[in-house]
């Protein structure tokens with residue numbers, strides 16, 4: 001079995017979409033192995049988004065991600081990393097396919113950062129690294 005770190009980002013949390021996102025994860029057949037609401041500090045976010053350091057959207061992304069609470073989850077199930085990314089849809093919510101979380105629930109809001117509701121790990125290595133950042137107690 002595989003684990004993924006999923007975040008309902010501040011836009012999704014503020015819009016009350018946490019339950020809808022978790023519902024889709026469970027309906028797909030994955031298990032919520034751990035769950036919490038967190039206000040992330042910039043140190044955590046710099047570590048979480050280390051691969052994007054230096055890109056023009058890096059600082060706005062960190063500012064956005066620390067602008068309000070997020071819901072963090074450890075999702076478990078065979079191939080759940082790829083499976084959740086399929087549920088999430090493509091990064092740009094305006095172009096994301098209907099049926100996906102971003103395609104059904106997201107759109108552009110005219111800012112520098114793509115407010116795209118969710119994050120999901122992109123590999124087993126990132127998942128374990130990210131779970132260590134968001135769930136150091138596990």
Ligand code: ATP
Pocket residue numbers: 057061090091112113114115116118119120121122
């Ligand atoms: P995530 O990692 O959040 O699931 P992703 O893998 O589709 O999404 P990444 O390329 O890892 O996207 O980028 C991380 C986040 O940075 C995106 O989810 C989005 O919020 C923001 N982002 C990415 N590219 C851009 C961009 N060109 N302009 C503005 N924001 C961006």
